[in-house]
Amino acid sequence: MTDLFLGADRASESEAAAVDEALRSRDVDPVVRPETERLYTSGRARRAERRHYLLPALHALQNAAGWISPGGINYVAEVLGVPPAEAFGVASFYDLFRTEPPDHDGDTFHVCVDAACQIAGYDDLAASVRASGGHVHLGPCLGQCERAPALFVQGVGGRPDYVPADAEPFELPQAGDPSLRLLRRIGVADATSLESYMAHGGYQALRRAGEMGAEAVLEAVAASGLSGRGGAAFPTGVKWRAVASESGRPKHVVANCDESEPGTFKDRIVMEHDPFAVIETMTIAGLATGARNGWIYIRGEYPLATARLQGAIDAARAAGLLGDDAAGTGHGFDIAIWRGAGAYICGEETALFNSLEGFRGEPRNKPPFPTTHGLFGEPTAINNPETLLNVLDVITEGPDAYRSRGTERSPGTKLLCLSGKVGRPGLYEVPFGTTLGDLLELAGGVAGNGELQAVLMGGAAGSFVGPDSLDLPLTLEDTRAAGTTLGSGVVMAFDTSVDMTDVVVRIAEFFRDESCGQCVPCRVGAVRQHETLVQMQRKGSLSPARRALIDEMAEVMVDASICGLGHTAASAVRSALDLGLIASAPA
Amino acid sequence: MTGAATVTETAVTITIDGQPVEVAEGSTIHAACVEAGIDTPTLCWAENLTPVNVCRVCVVELEGSRALVPSCSRPAEDGMVVQTDTPRVRHSRRMVLEFLGSGVDLSQAEDLHHWMDAYGADPDRYGDEGHSVERVDEPVKIQDELYIRDYSKCVLCYKCVEACGDDAQHTFAIAVAGRGFDARISTEFDVTLPDSACVYCGNCVGVCPTGALQFKTEYDLREVGEWRPEDQSVTRTVCSYCGVGCNLDLHVQDERIVKVTSPSDHSVTSGHLCIKGRFG
Ligand SMILES: Cc1cc2nc3c(=O)[nH]c(=O)nc-3n(C[C@H](O)[C@H](O)[C@H](O)COP(=O)(O)O)c2cc1C
Ligand code: SF4
Ligand code: SF4
Ligand code: SF4
Ligand code: FES
Ligand code: FES
Numbered sequence: 001m002t003d004l005f006l007g008a009d010r011a012s013e014s015e016a017a018a019v020d021e022a023l024r025s026r027d028v029d030p031v032v033r034p035e036t037e038r039l040y041t042s043g044r045a046r047r048a049e050r051r052h053y054l055l056p057a058l059h060a061l062q063n064a065a066g067w068i069s070p071g072g073i074n075y076v077a078e079v080l081g082v083p084p085a086e087a088f089g090v091a092s093f094y095d096l097f098r099t100e101p102p103d104h105d106g107d108t109f110h111v112c113v114d115a116a117c118q119i120a121g122y123d124d125l126a127a128s129v130r131a132s133g134g135h136v137h138l139g140p141c142l143g144q145c146e147r148a149p150a151l152f153v154q155g156v157g158g159r160p161d162y163v164p165a166d167a168e169p170f171e172l173p174q175a176g177d178p179s180l181r182l183l184r185r186i187g188v189a190d191a192t193s194l195e196s197y198m199a200h201g202g203y204q205a206l207r208r209a210g211e212m213g214a215e216a217v218l219e220a221v222a223a224s225g226l227s228g229r230g231g232a233a234f235p236t237g238v239k240w241r242a243v244a245s246e247s248g249r250p251k252h253v254v255a256n257c258d259e260s261e262p263g264t265f266k267d268r269i270v271m272e273h274d275p276f277a278v279i280e281t282m283t284i285a286g287l288a289t290g291a292r293n294g295w296i297y298i299r300g301e302y303p304l305a306t307a308r309l310q311g312a313i314d315a316a317r318a319a320g321l322l323g324d325d326a327a328g329t330g331h332g333f334d335i336a337i338w339r340g341a342g343a344y345i346c347g348e349e350t351a352l353f354n355s356l357e358g359f360r361g362e363p364r365n366k367p368p369f370p371t372t373h374g375l376f377g378e379p380t381a382i383n384n385p386e387t388l389l390n391v392l393d394v395i396t397e398g399p400d401a402y403r404s405r406g407t408e409r410s411p412g413t414k415l416l417c418l419s420g421k422v423g424r425p426g427l428y429e430v431p432f433g434t435t436l437g438d439l440l441e442l443a444g445g446v447a448g449n450g451e452l453q454a455v456l457m458g459g460a461a462g463s464f465v466g467p468d469s470l471d472l473p474l475t476l477e478d479t480r481a482a483g484t485t486l487g488s489g490v491v492m493a494f495d496t497s498v499d500m501t502d503v504v505v506r507i508a509e510f511f512r513d514e515s516c517g518q519c520v521p522c523r524v525g526a527v528r529q530h531e532t533l534v535q536m537q538r539k540g541s542l543s544p545a546r547r548a549l550i551d552e553m554a555e556v557m558v559d560a561s562i563c564g565l566g567h568t569a570a571s572a573v574r575s576a577l578d579l580g581l582i583a584s585a586p587a
Numbered sequence: 588m589t590g591a592a593t594v595t596e597t598a599v600t601i602t603i604d605g606q607p608v609e610v611a612e613g614s615t616i617h618a619a620c621v622e623a624g625i626d627t628p629t630l631c632w633a634e635n636l637t638p639v640n641v642c643r644v645c646v647v648e649l650e651g652s653r654a655l656v657p658s659c660s661r662p663a664e665d666g667m668v669v670q671t672d673t674p675r676v677r678h679s680r681r682m683v684l685e686f687l688g689s690g691v692d693l694s695q696a697e698d699l700h701h702w703m704d705a706y707g708a709d710p711d712r713y714g715d716e717g718h719s720v721e722r723v724d725e726p727v728k729i730q731d732e733l734y735i736r737d738y739s740k741c742v743l744c745y746k747c748v749e750a751c752g753d754d755a756q757h758t759f760a761i762a763v764a765g766r767g768f769d770a771r772i773s774t775e776f777d778v779t780l781p782d783s784a785c786v787y788c789g790n791c792v793g794v795c796p797t798g799a800l801q802f803k804t805e806y807d808l809r810e811v812g813e814w815r816p817e818d819q820s821v822t823r824t825v826c827s828y829c830g831v832g833c834n835l836d837l838h839v840q841d842e843r844i845v846k847v848t849s850p851s852d853h854s855v856t857s858g859h860l861c862i863k864g865r866f867g
Contacts (some may be wrong), residue, residue, distance in 0.1 A: 005760075005784035007775070070776050083752075083759030083784065088775035092764040099776065343766070360763065365640050365660060517743070517763075517770035518641045521679070524686035527721055527768045528713050535718040546715070556682035559655045559675055560643040567654070 004077055006084060011061075011075035018064035018158075019076055022056045030323070031293050031336035038250065039376065050080045054358030058091050059300070059339060066108075066156040067098040082358065093360045093516075095139055095342030096154060096300050104135040107159065110152040110301065113138050114262040114510060115456065115492055115503050116145035116419040125149040140344060140510055141262035142301050145419035145492070146426045152301045161303045170273065173426040173443065181405070181413050182389050183429045186273040191308055194315040197276040203321060205395040209284045210329030212395070217288040218244055221391060223399035225411040230256055230347075230384030231461065231488045232564070233476050236391075239381055242371035243289040246379035251291035253282050253333075254356075254375060254382040257298040257305070258340055258347035261459035262510060263490030266415040267385045269427045271298070271305035274389075275312035279335060281388035283326050284395065286333035289381045294335035297352050300342055310337055344514040348563050349374075349382045351516065362518045363563035386415050386489075406432035410475035420456070420492040421448040430474070437470030439491060448495030454581055455494070458487020460507045461568035463575035484575070500581040504573055505533045511569040522566030525557045529570060541583045550574065601667040616658040616669055617645060625671055628680060628702040631744035632659035633794060635857040636754045639745045644683045644702070647671045655679055681706035689713045690768070691723050692740045695798030721768060727806075730779040733866050734792050735806045738771055740799035747772060747791035747800060755859040760784040761791065789865035793848055793858060804845045815840060828863035831855060835864050 011019070026032045032052075040049040057080065061072040068091040077084040091097045102108075111117070111126045126136045129151070137154075144150035147165050155161050172187045174180060190196035197203070209217050222237025243251055255278060259267040271278060282294045298306055313335050316322045326333045338356050340346050346355045350364035353375045374380020390412055394402050403411040410432035416439060419425045423444020430439060436455065446452045452467040463484045465472065472482055479486050494500065508530040517523045532550060536542040542550075554570030561567055576582050596611040601619055608623045615638070620627045630642040638660035646655035650668035655676065658669075670676065684703045688710025693699055702708075714720045728736040745763065752759045760783045764773040774783040792800040801809075808814040819840045826833040834853045838846040847865050851858030 005758075007778060007782060073775055083762070084775040085759055085762040085764075085773070085784065088773070089762035089764045093766050365657065513767065515767040517765070517767040519643050520641070520683045520686050520742075521643055523743070523768055523770070524690050525682075528686065528689065531713070531718065531720060535715065538718075549712070552678070552682065555675075556679045556686075560646045560679040560683065561654075562641070562643075 004081070004083060006074045006078060007070060009070035009074055011069070011071040012065065014158075015061055015064045015069065015072045016075055018060040019057050019072075019079065022060035023053055023079070026053055026056055029336050030317070030334045031295070035293060035336075051082055051358035052356060053080055054082060054087065054090055055338060055341065055355065058087075058094075058097055059341065062097050062341075063155060063158065066102040067100065069101070080358075090358065090360055093343060094340075097341055102135075102156075106135065107156055108137050108154040109134040110137050110139050110142065110154060112140065112142045112144070112148070112150040114141040114145075114460070114506065116141075116263060116425075117149040118503060118506055119420060119494065119498050120148035122149040125151060139342070140513065141260065141264075143259050143265045143268045143299065145263050145265055145417065148419065148425075161300075163301075163303060166272075166304045172269075173424045174428060180429055181393055182270075182386065182415060183274075183427070185277070186269065189274070191273045191275055192311055194276060194312070194319060194321075197274075201396075202276055203280055203327060205392045206280050206283055206287075206321070206327045206329065208395050209287055210327060210331075214244060214288050214290065217284065217395065220394055220399050221288070224390075224394040224402045225399075225409075226387065226390050226394060226402075227410075227476065228384060229386035229390075229415070229489065231261065231458070233486075236383065236387055239371060239383075240285065240288050242369075243291065243379045243381040246372060247290075249378045250293065250376075251289060251378060252375045252380040253285045253289065253291045253294045254349075254352070254380055255282055255294070255296045255388060256347060256349065256352060256382055256384050257296055257302070257309075258352060259302075259488075260299055260344040260347050261461060261488045261490065262507075263419055263456060263459040263492045264417050264488040265419075266417050266427055266489055268302055268305050270385055270389060270415075271302070272308050275305070275308040276316065277389055277392060278309060278385050279312045279316050279322070281391045282335060283322065283333050284391055285381055285383065285388065286326070287329055287331045289379075291379075291381065292332050292334075294333060295356065295375065296335060296337045297340060297346070297356055298337060299340045299346075306337060306339060313337070343516075344510075345516045345563075345565055348565065351563070352382070353380070360516070362516045363565075365562060384488075407473075407475050407477075409477045414474065414486065414489060416474070416489045416491050418443040418491050418493075421446060421495040421498070422493045423447050432475045433473045435470065436465070436472045436474060436491070439474065440470070440493060446493055446495055449497050451496040453494045453496040453498060454500065454576075454579060456490060456492040456572065458485040459490040459492075460510050460572055461564070462487040462490060463571050464579055464581060465575075466579050466581075500576060501537050501583065504576045504582050505530070505537055507572050508533045508569075511565065515565060515569070519560075519562045519566065521556045521559075521561045522563075522569060525553050525561075525566070526569050529553050529557075529573065533573065536583055542577070547577065550577070599663050599665040601663045601665070601669060603669045604671055610663055614663050616647060616649075616656070616661050616663050616667070619663045619669075620647075620658060620671060627658055627671065628684075628699070629659055630699065630742060630796060631746065633746060633851065635851045635859070636746055636749045636794065639749065642683065642687075642742065642744055644680055646676060646679050646683075648673050648676050677706055681708050684708040685710050685712075687742050689720060689722070691742060691797075692737075693742075693797065695740060696742070696796060698796060723768075723771075728779075729803070729806075731781055731787075732803055733787050734789060734800060734802050736772075736780075737799050737801065740797045741772060742797055742799075743770060743772070744796060746794040746796065750790040750794045750859065751785075755790050755857070756786070756788050758784050758786055758788070760786075787862040787866060788860060789847075789862065790859045793860070793865075802846050804843075808840070808845060814845075819845065826860070826864040826867075828867055833860055833864050835860070
């Protein structure tokens with residue numbers, strides 16, 4: 001490319017040092033270093049072969065100075081060969097990056113304003129942080145909905161990010177329940193110790209997979225009927241088979257740990273308390289698909305999970321469980337971690353690839369699909385951590401035993417994130433087919449005034465159901481037939497004391513804030529939808545014409561948007577209107 | 588990308604609105620529509636740029652696909668059955684145009700006007716009883732004597748970014764910044780063009796479909812109500828500055844050159860020029 005034009009601004013010493021350090025640590029990473037050299041020398045038509053370092057470099061700048069300064073951008077642009085206008089375009093995409101000088105000193109206190117925290121009084125939390133001199137930034141779900149209202153502290157000047165609640169002791173509501181499968185090591189095994197993981201059955205599945213060979217693993221996963229837990233429920237066996245059948249190009253396994261669907265916190269708890277299981281199952285995915293490179297893309301607001309996963313990778317590598325001959329399987333596999341920076345859309349798989357590669361987190365048009373054109377345009381198996389976790393049982397006990405739980409069309413167990421007005425919010429595991437009512441009972445029943453008004457299923461991208469749905473069996477097929485979804489496993493309860501209009505208006509605002517802005521139906525539709533609801537809230541009613549307009553807007557978002565964000569942006573809103581949870585008739 | 592099958596290429600046949608159409612393998616559904624004589628609105632697509640498929644005004648119904656698909660980028664595959672004029676297609680096209688018109692000034696996006704009429708788009712129906720509708724409202728950026736940027740007319744079609752970057756100029760002076768409705772075409776930190784990497788090739792102006800980017804000559808004439816395309820003559824010439832041989836179309840009004848373009852199908856330029864031809 002032509003020489004970069006850089007303005008006169010120069011980075012401060014601390015900014016430059018922070019970027020240098022971030023890049024140095026990448027350059028010794030066993031995945032990133034060889035990958036970078038490959039991209040650099042393979043003659044691929046990428047403009048900047050080190051562009052995938054952009055996100056880590058921007059994190060370094062933000063942490064060093066509290067914002068991404070013009071001098072900082074110029075420094076990064078020069079070191080990585082990225083045009084400054086593009087680097088700015090990327091920086092300005094993310095919530096955790098500021099592109100204006102901060103008007104405060106010190107750390108930033110991110111307070112969640114989404115549903116669970118809304119009804120738990122986030123404003124009191126924000127007020128108390130402000131009273132003690134902290135700078136508050138109100139933002140979307142922080143993935144701590146079970147301990148709402150939630151707080152995440154973004155450090156500055158070299159201080160690390162942290163979550164105050166991580167200092168509290170952790171207990172699983174179902175601790176000690178012998179029927180637990182996916183959660184059986186959580187709170188039992190020491191998450192920071194490979195020996196402890198091994199002592200609780202760890203790495204038996206990888207060893208077994210090595211003996212079985214890739215073909216048999218692919219067959220077992222297909223036979224298990226396992227489907228994706230990230231929201232779309234795509235058959236995992238089909239995905240892995242498609243990647244395995246690609247040849248001649250490098251391949252990748254990506255764990256989608258971006259977990260930003262409001263109401264969802266399951267992956268965080270798994271990563272924090274069973275990190276080796278994520279590493280082991282990614283390695284199995286690498287073995288089965290023939291991919292050598294593993295990538296974990298984790299949301300930036302999960303510092304503890306990030307540290308635990310890094311600890312697990314380091315320990316596994318030191319023990320030969322990652323590397324050129326992972327666990328003696330003969331297959332080379334290693335894993336690198338990438339931190340997101342505050343963007344719900346980056347959980348969409350193709351936006352995630354763009355984000356990791358150093359571009360704006362804008363989804364790509366599909367087809368082509370990730371199995372042929374994923375990360376760096378190469379074949380990629382991308383999975384949610386919960387999906388991966390299921391593979392342990394599929395391998396060790398075989399598909400038939402695995403299928404003994406759940407239903408014929410929804411085999412296995414499901415992690416469910418209980419929050420809102422329930423007695424014991426937290427992460428639960430039940431076999432598919434458990435009814436919604438039984439699940440709520442398990443979680444201590446409806447809290448607040450005890451009278452159930454509605455349940456939000458599947459998160460902001462999901463839909464509300466009413467108290468008449470307590471008999472609904474929680475399976476993919478039954479929820480679909482009932483017009484709702486399990487989505488990412490959100491079950492958020494509201495008692496009759498909650499003003500649902502506030503909740504629904506906030507959901508509409510969430511989509512308005514989180515739309516990447518690329519396509520017209522979602523960029524403008526999400527804004528118009530929110531405006532229409534705000535107006536309804538002011539007037540206390542929604543005229544039939546405005547109600548029809550909401551449906552018209554929903555139709556184009558569903559039909560013509562590029563990605564799932566636009567496709568689902570009207571779903572919860574419409575379900576709330578249909579159930580009469582919010583004003584619907586003229587007053 | 589475009590065009591009918593020739594004898595040497597593999598052909599695919601798709602059905603559009605009940606009519607079989609044969610196109611070369613790799614052609615888009617949009618190219619097949621052109622081949623079949625079916626007029627299709629486009630906004631972010633241009634024959635000299637890589638499709639970004641973001642505006643969604645060109646969507647069509649594809650049998651077997653749950654959502655509508657963008658015709659401008661979706662390759663035609665043998666046996667596809669496509670509908671271009673169903674209620675769903677008309678609804679989505681109308682809403683896209685309406686959404687755009689509700690947020691930005693489309694008065695100079697002339698190519699869109701007849702489609703807005705055809706689909707009955709009514710951008711004004713979003714505001715209601717004191718209910719305010721967010722619009723892109725920004726002062727016009729006039730930072731030099733060559734061209735102006737008026738982002739209150741910008742539909743975010745990405746064409747200027749592509750023309751400045753990978754698809755023509757390789758200068759990368761501008762990119763999309765921000766997110767969602769706040770996304771804007773911008774230099775780094777919104778510095779002025781003279782302070783940016785811009786080399787004033789004018790290629791971004793050449794591809795802008797809405798008048799958001801405009802030559803200063805045209806802008807000044809429009810401001811005083813003297814922009815009269817009907818009184819302009821266009822003279823084709825070859826740029827004499829260097830030996831490349833770019834075709835230039837000189838638009839002349841009142842014996843004054845008011846705009847310079849290059850035909851987008853020209854083999855040398857693909858519609859793109861440099862500062863010498865464009866402003867020289
Ligand atoms: C807006 C949006 C956000 C998403 N966020 C996530 C996420 O945070 N985690 C996740 O696993 N999948 C997410 N997905 C789904 C992914 O695109 C993809 O389907 C999933 O990672 C595939 O893994 P699975 O098959 O194991 O579920 C999201 C999808 C959309 C449209
Ligand atoms: S649907 Fe929304 S989030 Fe998805 S690509 Fe379009 S604008 Fe971006
Ligand atoms: S005039 Fe040329 S260099 Fe300047 S922004 Fe436009 S396309 Fe880029
Ligand atoms: S300025 Fe013009 S070309 Fe650029 S994105 Fe906006 S409308 Fe498109
Ligand atoms: S952390 Fe507040 S809703 Fe999830
Ligand atoms: S012209 Fe096809 S999406 Fe814009």
